[in-house]
Amino acid sequence: MDNSAEKAYEVFKSQLEENLKKRYAKFYDRDIVIWGTGVYGNFIFQFLKSIGLSSQIKAFCITCDDSVDNEIEGTPIFSFKKAFALFPNAVFIIANDYYEQILEYLDNEKIKVETYIPNQVDRLLEKQLIYYYFGFNKNNVVGFNYTWFEIYHDYVRRGVLDSYLNETMNLLEDQKSKDILNNRIQTFLSGDLAFISKIPVDKPTYFSNSYFGEKALSNNEVFFDCGAFTGDSIAEFIHYQNNQYKKILAFEPDPKNFNVLSDYVKNNNINNVKPINVATGSETGEIGFHSTENMNSIVVKGEISTSDKLVKIVKLDDYFNEKPTLIKMDIEGAELDSLKGASEIISKLKPKLAICIYHIPLDFYEIPKYLKILVPEYKFKIRQHEDLFWETVLYAYI
Secondary structure, three states, X not given: OOHHHHHHHHHHHHHHHHHHHHHHHHHOOOOEEEEOOOHHHHXXXXXXXXXXXXXXXXXXXXXXXXXXXXXXXXXXXXXHHHHHHHOOOOEEEEOOOOHHHHHHHHHHHOOOOOEEOOOHHHHHHHHHHHHHHHOOOHHHOOOOOOHHHHHHHHHHHXXXXXXXXXXXXOXXXXXXXXXXXXXXXXXXXXXXXXXXXXXXXXXXXXXXXXXXXXXXXXXXXXXXXXXXXXOHHHXXXXXXXXXXOOEEEEXXXXXXXXXXXXXXXXXXXXXXXXXXXXXXXXXXXXXXXXXXXXOOOEEEOOOOOOOOXXXXXXXXXXXXHXXXXXXXXXXXXXXXXXXXXXXXXXXXXXXXXXXXXXXXXXXXXXXXXXXXXXXXXXXEEEEEOXXXXXXXXXXXXX
């Protein structure tokens, strides 16, 4: 990082550390077991020690039934059941990405234990410090991370950020959209969370007539859900529409997520929904895929690791005959590629769009610019649907 980017990140880092300290301070009078021995678990271990909680940390644990004979810096590692037997009144801090599986394990075992899992926003902020201290595989991480400070300051050095920002601002329909974008950019330039904390959070996500100007959602929507995950957006759409719609095509490449999605559709007898186990992009074929079995699974361009797999990828233009009226994309940085694969659908049918623009640093500029070329009549709004850096969505409509 150059000096200006480093300074911005140090402001951001100090705020994260102070916020983290406040969250974990409530455990000063508690026994603590850290559930996880990977990078996340080691980070929480080091951080808790740095704020004076060394004596409270009784053990690490992992999800297994066998005894574990190991330690980290003198702190023993036990199976969960052994740790629970030794420290039944401890708080078990879940310090890994498989918290959903851990909660499922506890439910299946019918074990009542106090766990602590930060909410999604706090968990993502914690990871910024993890990335800073331990580094990360950039191929498997999308969305905001500390490298964005360097990226945006590089745009400033090259004298292009203002032109990118101004060009996008001129496309936006309301002051609220402009304020959201400006506060995001100012956060990356200064490191100060006060800017992004000013952004109002709108609910629901994706499905509100207020996001689409006068182009209200109708009872005959053909909804393409790209990044359908386990059906959460479909449930919101059906609820908002009072079960009135024409058809839903749900694209989800992660095998486990797809199975949950399919079961959700089947078990709830949801009509006219077609789950499709593919990724979406600019070409049809196969592509590398990094599966986390949660909402952070992503396609991988270029060389794939041994832990990655190949999945099918399609262009949305292959589904032109379905004639979508509404397309939503939350696909971990593949949004622009997928829009390019939907160029025929978009230019000819002019569907309403809800496109996430928080995964890649320049998406706030590249995506509306591309869409305006395809459909000069498009109007644009930006709305924020979660606190801070996540769930920033571009809405396009005519």
